[in-house]
Amino acid sequence: MIRLVWRNLLKHPLRALLTVGSLCIAMFLLCTLRSVVTTLNAGVNSAQQNRLWVISSVSLFVQLPPNYQEKIRQAPGVAETCKWQWFGGFYQNEKNFFGQFACDKPELLKMWPEIEVIDGSADAFVKNRIGCMLGEGLAKEFGFKVGDTLPLIGALFPGPDGAAWEFTVEAIYRPSRPTLDNRTMFFGWDYFAETFRAINGGEESDVGVVVVEAEKGRDITEVIAAIDGMFEGGPQRVRTTTEAEFQRQFVTMIGNVPRLLSFIGGGVFIAILLACVNTMLMAGREQTHDIGILKALGFTDSAMFRVLIVQSMVLCVLGGLSGILLALLSAPVLAQVLQMFFPGYTILPQTLALAGVITVLIGLFAGIVPAWNAARLRCVDALRSQA
Amino acid sequence: MTQAMIKVRGLSKTYTRGGETLRVLDGLNLEMEEGRFYALMGPSGSGKTTLLNMIGGLDHPDSGELIVAGEDLSAIDGGELAQWRADNVGFVFQGFNLIPVLTARENVELPLSLSPIARGARRKHAELALALVGLSDRASHRPRQLSGGQEQRVAIARAIVTDPKILLADEPTGDLDRASGDAVLDLLVRLNREFKKTILMVTHDPHAAARAQSIVHLDKGQLLRIEQNPAYVLPDQKP
Numbered sequence: 353m354i355r356l357v358w359r360n361l362l363k364h365p366l367r368a369l370l371t372v373g374s375l376c377i378a379m380f381l382l383c384t385l386r387s388v389v390t391t392l393n394a395g396v397n398s399a400q401q402n403r404l405w406v407i408s409s410v411s412l413f414v415q416l417p418p419n420y421q422e423k424i425r426q427a428p429g430v431a432e433t434c435k436w437q438w439f440g441g442f443y444q445n446e447k448n449f450f451g452q453f454a455c456d457k458p459e460l461l462k463m464w465p466e467i468e469v470i471d472g473s474a475d476a477f478v479k480n481r482i483g484c485m486l487g488e489g490l491a492k493e494f495g496f497k498v499g500d501t502l503p504l505i506g507a508l509f510p511g512p513d514g515a516a517w518e519f520t521v522e523a524i525y526r527p528s529r530p531t532l533d534n535r536t537m538f539f540g541w542d543y544f545a546e547t548f549r550a551i552n553g554g555e556e557s558d559v560g561v562v563v564v565e566a567e568k569g570r571d572i573t574e575v576i577a578a579i580d581g582m583f584e585g586g587p588q589r590v591r592t593t594t595e596a597e598f599q600r601q602f603v604t605m606i607g608n609v610p611r612l613l614s615f616i617g618g619g620v621f622i623a624i625l626l627a628c629v630n631t632m633l634m635a636g637r638e639q640t641h642d643i644g645i646l647k648a649l650g651f652t653d654s655a656m657f658r659v660l661i662v663q664s665m666v667l668c669v670l671g672g673l674s675g676i677l678l679a680l681l682s683a684p685v686l687a688q689v690l691q692m693f694f695p696g697y698t699i700l701p702q703t704l705a706l707a708g709v710i711t712v713l714i715g716l717f718a719g720i721v722p723a724w725n726a727a728r729l730r731c732v733d734a735l736r737s738q739a
Numbered sequence: 740m741t742q743a744m745i746k747v748r749g750l751s752k753t754y755t756r757g758g759e760t761l762r763v764l765d766g767l768n769l770e771m772e773e774g775r776f777y778a779l780m781g782p783s784g785s786g787k788t789t790l791l792n793m794i795g796g797l798d799h800p801d802s803g804e805l806i807v808a809g810e811d812l813s814a815i816d817g818g819e820l821a822q823w824r825a826d827n828v829g830f831v832f833q834g835f836n837l838i839p840v841l842t843a844r845e846n847v848e849l850p851l852s853l854s855p856i857a858r859g860a861r862r863k864h865a866e867l868a869l870a871l872v873g874l875s876d877r878a879s880h881r882p883r884q885l886s887g888g889q890e891q892r893v894a895i896a897r898a899i900v901t902d903p904k905i906l907l908a909d910e911p912t913g914d915l916d917r918a919s920g921d922a923v924l925d926l927l928v929r930l931n932r933e934f935k936k937t938i939l940m941v942t943h944d945p946h947a948a949a950r951a952q953s954i955v956h957l958d959k960g961q962l963l964r965i966e967q968n969p970a971y972v973l974p975d976q977k978p
Contacts, residue, residue: 353852359840645836648797649850649897650825652818731797735836 353655357663360639368667371631375671375714376678378624383679383707384686385613385620387699392610394696402572403463404564405436405598406579409589412601415558417588418545424562427582429575432565434459435541437557441504441517443494450490451536452504454544463565466532472498472523481543483522487534491524498524502537509544512551531595533696564592621710628718632664636722643726644734657727664719665712672711676704743806744905744937745771745794750803752789752960763789765960766803771953773904776931776938776971778951786960787941788909794939795907796824808904825853829898831927833910835890837882843893844869844878850901868896872926888919895926899936906930908940912947924950 361368406424408414425433439452457478461467469477470488477483486496496502503516511517519539527534548557566575576592583590593601643656679699687697747769754761763786771777779787792798794807796815805812808827815823829850830836837846847865856864869875872892882890891911898906908927912920928950930936940951948954952971956963 355845356838356841356849363840641836642838645838646849647821648795648824648830648836650821650853652821654818732792735797735832 353659354662357659357666360635360642360663361667363638364635367631367634371628371667372671372674374627375624375668375711376675378620379672379675379707379711380678380682381620381675382617382710383676383699383703384682385617386703386706387679387683387697388690388694389610389613390700390703391694391697401594401596402566402568402570403595404566404572404576404579404592405595406562406564406590406592407560407598409591412560414588415560416562416590418556418559420583420588420590421559421562423582424564424579427564427575427578429567429570429578430564431567432459432463434463434563434565435559436561436563437541437544438508438560439504439506439539439544440508441506443502443504446507448494451533453536453538454541455538457538457540460538463563464532466527466529467525468528469523470526472521474523477522480520480522481540482519484519484537484539485523485525486521487532487536488524488526489534490537491521493535496521496524498522509548510551512547517547621714625714625717628664628668628714629721631667632660632718632722635663636660636725639726640729640734640737643729644731644737647729647731647734653727656729657723660723660726661716661719664723665715668711668715668718672707672714676707676711679707680704742773743770744773744808745769745939746804746806747790747794748804750790750793750800750805752786752793752798752801763960764793764800764803767957767960767962769955769962771937771939771955773937774931774935776928776950776952777940778948778954779939779941779957780943780945780948780954781957781963784959785957787957790957791907791909791939791941794905795828795830796820822853825850825901827904829901829903829906831891831894831898831906831908831911833913835882835887835894835914837890837893837897839882842879842881843874843885843896846882846893847897847900850897854901864900865896868900869893871899872896886919887915888922891915891919891923892926895923895930899930899934904937906936906938908938910941910943912942912944917946920944920947 406416406420408416421433421435424430434456435454437454439454441452442449461474461478467485469485471491472485474485477485484502490496498521500521502519502521504519505511505516519537525534545557549555564575564579566572572594579592580590639660646656646659647653683697683699690697747767750764750767751762752764754763763784767786767790779791781787789798793800793805793812796807796812799816800813803813810823810827812820812823837843838849841849844862844865847868848861851861851864866875866878869878872895874889874892874896877885877889877893882893885893906927911923911927915923924947927938927940931938931952938951940947942948949968949970952968954966954968956966
């Protein structure tokens with residue numbers, strides 16, 4: 353019977369190919385979109401529990417006064433604090449864009465244990481005023497090595513006389529958890545602040561975010577209340593959130609990407625389901641006469657049901673598997689392409705399992721009506737139909 | 740005394756078409772002996788094909804008794820009836836009814852896939868059946884690559900491959916030219932004489948009917964008469 357199923361599928365090779373092709377694309381999209389969502393969620397889910405992010409209550413784009421860090425450090429339950437300033441520069445031209453942050457170097461290394469220095473040294477990074485630390489992916493992408501000079505053109509903070517800011521690569525890190533991507537550059541707050549003062553006639557730079565490490569065992573909600581309460585009366589009110597919440601809000605800033613992607617994935621699923629149902633209904637109608645012949649030869653109603661269901665399953669599994677395979681094969685390339693927006697893009701086994709289940713479901717749904725019709729068909733009626 | 744292969748008692752069947760009720764079989768009584776070749780004749784609408792379908796277990800009577808190969812067909816249904824068909828009946832249709840996507844050998848093999856015979860043995864059986872109908876050299880051809888006569892011979896090979904007790908043929912020469920039709924009829928006569936198959940053939944063609952041992956005439960769903968064919972040569976009378 354498998355031979356019959358296979359030959360029936362190949363009876364209309366173009367139609368079979370188009371259905372398999374559309375299923376392949378649908379499953380590829382489903383795996384890819386789902387992986388983008390899981391990649392976004394991975395950052396949120398694996399966020400450090402005791403790291404808190406203090407930003408202006410107005411918006412992430414409103415800076416905090418520089419003396420806030422010292423005040424925050426005095427709040428009960430605060431163990432460490434680290435400035436975190438978005439630099440927004442680019443290397444050579446605007447296309448070479450990546451995340452750059454001015455931070456308190458010793459605190460950065462202490463508060464982010466997931467930073468593993470794999471080349472150069474953390475000490476050299478701390479000691480060298482213009483020293484910077486690059487993610488492994490970033491270093492590979494641009495071919496940076498330890499000891500290299502890295503000039504950055506400051507889009508938000510132009511260098512002295514409009515020149516580039518100069519950094520020396522002192523360390524290359526590999527993140528051990530997805531809370532940090534491997535395409536970021538860190539450099540010292542001191543270098544940033546001094547240069548800023550020099551350029552702006554002694555004016556102190558504000559800071560975008562102050563990251564807080566709460567003391568171990570402390571109730572996080574109490575620490576958050578203490579920090580927020582400290583600035584209730586101004587001059588700038590703050591909003592303190594957990595790292596997970598901060599990540600979630602950051603993702604939401606670019607729109608509700610997970611929901612949007614889920615809608616697209618759902619749409620793709622429904623469209624392909626309808627296409628497969630249509631294909632199988634056509635196949636079922638075309639095989640009515642053959643079903644009559646088979647029943648006359650002694651094949652049972654349930655055997656006819658199985659023939660149509662297996663036919664649908666073979667068609668859908670071929671398409672689904674090829675889509676899943678395509679998603680897996682293209683994952684390394686997509687990870688590179690999507691690095692800037694969705695760092696750490698990876699296809700989880702759960703995503704593959706979901707795609708597999710959806711493939712089987714499409715196969716079952718597409719085949720169930722023609723299979724049911726084939727089973728119910730009276731032999732004499734089927735034989736009377738046009739061959 | 741030869742025993743009855745087919746016993747029909749008070750068989751009735753009505754169809755409703757376009758709001759009109761048609762009585763196709765009307766209390767038909769008939770007996771057919773094992774090992775004989777019957778031609779079933781009658782005008783259109785006389786109930787020939789309906790009777791053939793019922794004897795083959797493809798359709799159910801409204802009332803009456805129908806015993807074929809020792810089985811009361813009005814008492815079985817569904818999977819049981821399908822299995823009975825696979826074990827006891829071989830069909831030959833006017834339009835050949837081969838599966839177009841399968842080769843001649845694969846078509847002949849199909850009924851054997853319902854039996855526990857191993858794949859290798861199935862293939863061998865199918866090749867033997869094709870050899871019997873003189874089509875060994877066409878085993879790998881698809882139906883559309885065969886002539887009408889060849890297609891019908893493949894259909895006969897498929898009908899006999901499981902060694903059924905009864906062969907039911909519905910206008911087997913209806914779509915064939917005279918030469919091809921004669922070849923098919925020769926084959927049916929041979930199957931009856933050499934392999935003792937009980938054959939029931941529906942036909943409009945007196946030339947085809949003349950090859951049968953007995954001719955059963957139906958009209959308006961009732962038995963008109965049964966004629967014996969004096970020209971039929973019994974196996975033991977063959978020259």
